[in-house]
Amino acid sequence: GQNIDQPTEMTATEGAIVQINCTYQTSGFNGLFWYQQHAGEAPTFLSYNVLDGLEEKGRFSSFLSRSKGYSYLLLKELQMKDSASYLCAVLDSNYQLIWGAGTKLIIKP
Amino acid sequence: GAVVSQHPSRVICKSGTSVKIECRSLDFQATTMFWYRQFPKQSLMLMATSNEGSKATYEQGVEKDKFLINHASLTLSTLTVTSAHPEDSSFYICSVVSGNPGYNEQFFGPGTRLTVL
Numbered sequence: 001g002q003n004i005d006q007p008t009e010m011t012a013t014e015g016a017i018v019q020i021n022c023t024y025q026t027s028g029f030n031g032l033f034w035y036q037q038h039a040g041e042a043p044t045f046l047s048y049n050v051l052d053g054l055e056e057k058g059r060f061s062s063f064l065s066r067s068k069g070y071s072y073l074l075l076k077e078l079q080m081k082d083s084a085s086y087l088c089a090v091l092d093s094n095y096q097l098i099w100g101a102g103t104k105l106i107i108k109p
Numbered sequence: 110g111a112v113v114s115q116h117p118s119r120v121i122c123k124s125g126t127s128v129k130i131e132c133r134s135l136d137f138q139a140t141t142m143f144w145y146r147q148f149p150k151q152s153l154m155l156m157a158t159s160n161e162g163s164k165a166t167y168e169q170g171v172e173k174d175k176f177l178i179n180h181a182s183l184t185l186s187t188l189t190v191t192s193a194h195p196e197d198s199s200f201y202i203c204s205v206v207s208g209n210p211g212y213n214e215q216f217f218g219p220g221t222r223l224t225v226l
């Protein structure tokens with residue numbers, strides 16, 4: 001079956017760095033997305049990786065290793081507004097998005 | 110990216126009634142829209158793929174006669190929850206796929222929170 005694993009919850013301190021990991025086993029691979037979702041709101045796009053390596057976009061970076069079925073989202077200089085759920089999703093061979101359950105990130109002052 | 114709206118944002122209804130949720134792509138012609146459902150503290154669950162001018166494709170376990178989808182134009186898809194029951198209470202989100210070949214980013218609507226009493 002298809003599976004996306006990410007930690008359920010993480011806690012970090014304002015101003016610090018946090019890395020959210022995602023491992024996947026899917027039928028085919030056409031890219032991996034990271035989305036941010038605040039409570040009661042729809043997800044918003046953060047990043048898209050289809051080739052191995054690190055993609056940096058401001059305070060957020062996303063890394064992909066296709067051979068390991070692994071990605072991480074790195075958040076730097078954490079702000080209180082970064083408290084949200086972070087969803088990892090993989091586009092499989094049928095171009096269907098397979099979603100992880102999300103990682104709830106709690107930022108403490 | 111595409112701008113997607115949903116209406117209504119919140120709806121409360123009595124058990125047994127039907128509720129229609131609209132999803133509009135405001136600046137993008139979407140041949141394909143997706144409907145998701147999200148229960149509290151759970152991930153998004155794809156319900157169906159809505160195709161303009163043809164029948165929707167439903168995921169396994171989703172009753173097509175209960176969740177009616179109509180994609181009558183390139184900018185509008187509707188989801189009707191028929192004979193709603195309390196267990197249908199959920200957050201319903203639609204999305205459209207970007208038109209760039211090989212890049213399937215989804216743009217989400219703001220969601221509709223349905224509460225069935």
